[in-house]
Amino acid sequence: MTKEPAAVFEAVTKTYGSVRAADGVDLTVRRGETLALLGRNGAGKSTAIGMLLGLDVPDGGRISLLGTTPEQAVLAGRVGAMLQEGRAVSRVTVRELVGFVARTYPRPMPVADALALAGLTALADRRVDRLSGGQAQRVRFAVALAGNPELIVLDEPTSALDVEARGEFWEAMHGYARRGNTVLFSTHYLEEADSFADRIVVLDAGRVVADGTPEDLKRAAGGALVSLDLGGAPSAYLSGLPGVTEVEIRGDRARLRTDDSDATVRALAARDAIRGLEVAPLTLNDAFLALTRARAGATPEPEPSR
Numbered sequence: 001m002t003k004e005p006a007a008v009f010e011a012v013t014k015t016y017g018s019v020r021a022a023d024g025v026d027l028t029v030r031r032g033e034t035l036a037l038l039g040r041n042g043a044g045k046s047t048a049i050g051m052l053l054g055l056d057v058p059d060g061g062r063i064s065l066l067g068t069t070p071e072q073a074v075l076a077g078r079v080g081a082m083l084q085e086g087r088a089v090s091r092v093t094v095r096e097l098v099g100f101v102a103r104t105y106p107r108p109m110p111v112a113d114a115l116a117l118a119g120l121t122a123l124a125d126r127r128v129d130r131l132s133g134g135q136a137q138r139v140r141f142a143v144a145l146a147g148n149p150e151l152i153v154l155d156e157p158t159s160a161l162d163v164e165a166r167g168e169f170w171e172a173m174h175g176y177a178r179r180g181n182t183v184l185f186s187t188h189y190l191e192e193a194d195s196f197a198d199r200i201v202v203l204d205a206g207r208v209v210a211d212g213t214p215e216d217l218k219r220a221a222g223g224a225l226v227s228l229d230l231g232g233a234p235s236a237y238l239s240g241l242p243g244v245t246e247v248e249i250r251g252d253r254a255r256l257r258t259d260d261s262d263a264t265v266r267a268l269a270a271r272d273a274i275r276g277l278e279v280a281p282l283t284l285n286d287a288f289l290a291l292t293r294a295r296a297g298a299t300p301e302p303e304p305s306r
């Protein structure tokens with residue numbers, strides 16, 4: 001197998017009217033990794049995926065896919081995709097549908113392999129319009145596998161699935177990834193990115209704001225959360241306590257982000273300010289919020305009443 005990266009974005013920009021949907025995206029997707037593109041609604045995930053697949057053209061910068069152009073890679077069946085919408089045809093069986101798509105590619109995957117990888121062997125003779133939502137999604141996965149792709153691109157693949165169907169879907173995807181293939185998926189679900197990706201790239205307002213393993217992201221956003229009841233006492237001093245990087249007051253409760261929770265708690269104790277104390281490690285959700293909130297110019301989520 002050639003050694004070029006699975007995909008490379010270089011200074012990619014895309015503007016829709018006044019919206020910068022891609023604002024200088026630089027990203028290299030390595031072969032064999034499972035990478036999550038994580039971001040809020042409108043962060044630019046679908047735009048990046050559309051350009052990667054050659055469905056949309058960047059205004060500036062360059063994208064290469066498997067060492068060639070997106071168009072060439074897609075035509076050769078080297079890339080499979082599952083995009084957000086897409087209605088299954090009716091009346092044909094699962095096997096017929098996957099076989100039909102496979103025949104349109106130069107070097108297809110054997111249909112039995114695609115069905116097995118998607119966990120559909122037992123459903124091969126079922127009509128595609130008589131499947132549950134989770135099974136129908138796995139059929140779309142089998143269709144994406146039909147060309148025997150080296151890379152598969154999934155735009156929010158599990159957004160409509162329940163927890164069990166989601167688990168089955170990811171099990172199928174892991175079988176494909178274990179063959180040394182590359183998976184790029186977008187998601188809003190932090191837990192999904194955490195559980196299934198080797199690497200998470202956070203997009204915000206068309207920019208890459210973080211890139212690393214889930215653990216890297218938690219570390220980059222810093223430490224722990226210390227929360228306590230204020231008991232009516234003033235709160236201005238909290239931001240000056242050792243380790244504290246961010247203070248949030250909700251009602252009578254203060255939430256402190258700290259990169260040295262021991263020092264913060266000692267300082268609180270010295271002021272006799274420990275009431276209802278809780279110390280919790282930073283979750284991926286906290287890390288994500290901190291990363292997307294910290295961007296200059298980013299629109300913050302509306303905060304509940306302060």
Ligand SMILES: Nc1ncnc2c1ncn2[C@@H]1O[C@H](COP(=O)(O)OP(=O)(O)OP(=O)(O)O)[C@@H](O)[C@H]1O
Pocket residue numbers: 016017019020021039040041042043044045046047048188
């Ligand atoms: N064809 C288009 N015409 C105009 N604006 C667009 C178009 N496509 C995307 N946008 C805008 O570009 C921005 C990025 O959209 P995009 O769909 O890439 O985000 P996303 O991260 O995929 O969001 P979601 O999670 O909601 O799918 C948004 O502000 C969106 O409204």
